[in-house]
Amino acid sequence: SQQGEEDPQALSIQEGENATMNCSYKTSINNLQWYRQNSGRGLVHLILIRSNEREKHSGRLRVTLDTSKKSSSLLITASRAADTASYFCATYLRGAQKLVFGQGTRLTINP
Amino acid sequence: EAQVTQNPRYLITVTGKKLTVTCSQNMNHEYMSWYRQDPGLGLRQIYYSMNVEVTDKGDVPEGYKVSRKEKRNFPLILESPSPNQTSLYFCASSLSAGSVNEQFFGPGTRLTVL
Numbered sequence: 644s645q646q647g648e649e650d651p652q653a654l655s656i657q658e659g660e661n662a663t664m665n666c667s668y669k670t671s672i673n674n675l676q677w678y679r680q681n682s683g684r685g686l687v688h689l690i691l692i693r694s695n696e697r698e699k700h701s702g703r704l705r706v707t708l709d710t711s712k713k714s715s716s717l718l719i720t721a722s723r724a725a726d727t728a729s730y731f732c733a734t735y736l737r738g739a740q741k742l743v744f745g746q747g748t749r750l751t752i753n754p
Numbered sequence: 755e756a757q758v759t760q761n762p763r764y765l766i767t768v769t770g771k772k773l774t775v776t777c778s779q780n781m782n783h784e785y786m787s788w789y790r791q792d793p794g795l796g797l798r799q800i801y802y803s804m805n806v807e808v809t810d811k812g813d814v815p816e817g818y819k820v821s822r823k824e825k826r827n828f829p830l831i832l833e834s835p836s837p838n839q840t841s842l843y844f845c846a847s848s849l850s851a852g853s854v855n856e857q858f859f860g861p862g863t864r865l866t867v868l
Contacts, residue, residue: 676856685758685844685859686797731797740804740851741787741812746796 648745649732655751662719664748666732667712673735675708675715676742680729689717689730722752756781758860760845766866767835775830775863777845783858785851786828787812788820790841791862797844803828804851835867 650665666675674693678686692699692708692715699706705718719726729749733742758779767773779786787802789812799812803822817839819831828847832839843863848855 678859683842683862683864685861686846686857687859688856691856740785740810741799741802742857743799744789744797746794 649730649748651748652746653749653751655753656722657753658722658724660722662722662726662750662752664717664730664750666715666717666745668715668732668734668745669713670736672710675706676733676735677704677706677715677717678731678733678744680731680747682728686731719750722750724752724754726750727752756858758845758847758858760843760860760863762863763861764864766868768868769836770834773832773835773865775832775843775845775865777828777830777860778826779828779845779847779858780826781847781849781858782825783847783849784825785849785855786822786845786847787857788818788828788830789844789846790814790839791844792841800830800843802851835865837867839865840867841865 648667676691677689680686690701690706692706703720708715729747731744731747733744761776784805788800789797791797798814800818801820803809806825809820845860846857848857
C-alpha cells in the first residue's frame with residue numbers, strides 16, 4: 644500500500660495564482676521530501692522537512708508538516724508556466740532504508 | 755557536473771532477451787537505488803545498495819538483478835525480460851542511506867518489452 648498519497652491528483656490553475664498540494668502518509672517518518680518531475684524526466688529534489696519541523700520555506704515554496712495528522716502540504720506561490728510538472732511527496736520510513744513515494748499531483752499552469 | 759547517468763535512454767526489446775541498463779554517479783555517493791514508474795502506481799523501488807557489495811531488495815525485485823562492484827556504478831539486469839517489465843526506470847543516488855539525504859535521479863530509461 645502507498646505510504647504517501649497526494650491530493651489532488653491533478654490541479655490546473657492560472658499563471659500567477661498559488662498552487663497547494665497535499666500529502667498524507669500512514670506511519671511514523673524521519674522526514675518528508677518533495678520532488679518535482681517534468682514530463683518523462685528524472686525527479687528533482689525540492690525541499691526536505693524533518694519530523695520535528697512544522698514549516699519550511701525555499702524561494703516560492705512553502706512546506707508544512709503536521710505529524711499529528713500525518714500530512715504535509717506544498718504551496719507554490721505566484722505560479723509560473725515553468726512550474727507545470729508532477730509533484731511527489733516522499734517519506735523516509737523509520738528503521739527502513741528507503742524513500743517511499745506517493746503517486747503525485749499533476750500541476751498545470753495556464754498562461 | 756554532479757550527475758547520475760543512465761544508458762540507454764530508450765530501449766525496445768523482445769521477451770527473453772537479456773539486457774542491462776547502466777547507472778553511474780560521479781558524486782561518490784554510497785547509496786544507490788533503482789525505481790520503476792508506471793501510470794497509476796507511482797515510483798516503486800526495485801533494488802537498492804547501501805555501499806559496494808551491499809545490495810537488497812526493494813518492493814518489486816522479481817525479474818531483476820543488480821550488482822555493486824564499484825561505488826559509482828549500479829547496473830540493473832533483466833535476465834529474461836517480459837512485457838510486464840515495460841516501464842520507465844530511474845536510477846537514483848544519495849550521499850548515504852541516512853534519512854536527511856536527498857536523492858539525485860538519473861534522466862530515466864524507457865523500456866518496452868514486446
